[in-house]
Amino acid sequence: xxxxxxxxxxxxxxxxxxxxxxxxxxxxxxxxxxxxxxxxxxxxxxxxxxxxxxxxxxxxxxxxxxxxxxxxxxxxxxxxxxxxxxxxxxxxxxxxxxxxxxxxxxxxxxxxxxxxxxxxxxxxxxxxxxxxxxxxxxxxxxxxxxxxxxxxxxxxxxxxxxxxxxxxxxxxxxxxxxxxxxxxxxxxxxxxxxxxxxxxxxxxxxxxxxxxxxxxxxxxxxxxxxxxxxxxxxxxxxxxxxxxxxxxxxxxxxxxxxxxxxxxxxxxxxxxxxxxxxxxxxxxxxxxxxxxxxxxxxxxxxxxxxxxxxxxxxxxxxxxxxxxxxxxxxxxxxxxxxxxxxxxxxxxxxxxxxxxxxxxx
Numbered sequence: 001x002x003x004x005x006x007x008x009x010x011x012x013x014x015x016x017x018x019x020x021x022x023x024x025x026x027x028x029x030x031x032x033x034x035x036x037x038x039x040x041x042x043x044x045x046x047x048x049x050x051x052x053x054x055x056x057x058x059x060x061x062x063x064x065x066x067x068x069x070x071x072x073x074x075x076x077x078x079x080x081x082x083x084x085x086x087x088x089x090x091x092x093x094x095x096x097x098x099x100x101x102x103x104x105x106x107x108x109x110x111x112x113x114x115x116x117x118x119x120x121x122x123x124x125x126x127x128x129x130x131x132x133x134x135x136x137x138x139x140x141x142x143x144x145x146x147x148x149x150x151x152x153x154x155x156x157x158x159x160x161x162x163x164x165x166x167x168x169x170x171x172x173x174x175x176x177x178x179x180x181x182x183x184x185x186x187x188x189x190x191x192x193x194x195x196x197x198x199x200x201x202x203x204x205x206x207x208x209x210x211x212x213x214x215x216x217x218x219x220x221x222x223x224x225x226x227x228x229x230x231x232x233x234x235x236x237x238x239x240x241x242x243x244x245x246x247x248x249x250x251x252x253x254x255x256x257x258x259x260x261x262x263x264x265x266x267x268x269x270x271x272x273x274x275x276x277x278x279x280x281x282x283x284x285x286x287x288x289x290x291x292x293x294x295x296x297x298x299x300x301x302x303x304x305x306x307x308x309x310x311x312x313x314x315x316x317x318x319x320x321x322x323x324x325x326x327x328x329x330x331x332x333x334x335x336x337x338x339x340x341x342x343x344x345x346x347x348x349x350x351x352x353x354x355x356x357x358x359x360x361x
Contacts, residue, residue: 015268016160018289024117035126045282046216051359085344097358165270177254185230
């Protein structure tokens with residue numbers, strides 16, 4: 001990397017914002033574009049790992065400064081409507097492994113911190129194509145009407161533009177893996193009936209469906225289901241529920257074999273997608289962004305391998321979680337439930353699980 005690099009970030013989600021923020025904090029000029037007209041109002045992920053808060057603390061973004069972040073201290077696990085375990089969540093390095101906080105709110109904090117440092121997201125600017133030479137990469141963008149125009153020349157381009165990445169497609173980087181079966185759904189409600197001493201609940205069923213509930217903010221409950229009726233199940237559980245939104249989506253387990261091709265780097269969902277079980281998508285995207293920016297600006301040549309290795313490990317973990325959630329095997333379900341029963345009595349048994357959740361490894 002040259003001493004004063006010209007960097008373009010495509011995509012203003014959590015990963016792209018974290019990358020740009022690290023660059024701006026270090027005094028490196030960065031430009032960030034996004035094809036959306038503005039920030040999404042859908043909250044998406046709700047769990048922010050301790051390791052991510054540690055990375056963001058240098059930008060004065062932490063559970064203390066955002067104030068409403070809810071520490072994860074208790075996890076209730078049900079199977080076919082019966083309580084299996086109420087698990088006390090162990091501390092990891094003297095801190096909760098994760099805090100519940102809406103992704104949309106966290107992204108707004110990241111964008112505000114970036115703006116304070118003199119960089120504003122250029123919404124309504126969509127990546128179109130690029131041409132790479134020995135000295136730079138020239139990028140074209142396009143308007144909503146489809147008309148392309150030159151965006152400028154850069155030393156590198158960071159593709160942080162999601163699972164259907166236009167940057168990845170333009171670079172012809174293979175995205176390998178498989179799709180999970182069926183449609184998933186996520187819904188959010190307002191309710192006053194959430195139990196005070198629980199931060200997350202998991203409702204599993206014999207048919208392999210699993211509903212994960214969390215409280216991203218007081219009075220709000222989000223449910224993610226590997227099925228099509230998350231809203232229906234939420235409103236059945238909470239009698240005073242008022243639906244804020246429901247959306248349906250497909251889930252895949254895919255990644256690029258390496259996040260780099262020429263002057264192109266991919267981070268976040270552009271580089272890897274996984275099951276939402278385990279809550280790692282948002283956290284891995286932010287980790288990618290900060291880690292890559294630090295490495296590029298300090299000349300760490302090992303970062304390509306580091307990013308790929310962590311992505312592989314996280315995807316293995318989320319796939320294991322998904323398999324345990326969706327299994328219809330009586331034997332595996334019985335063993336899974338017995339494990340969590342024991343973990344409720346001896347939280348140290350679940351320490352490995354929550355350490356991975358924390359991102360501190």
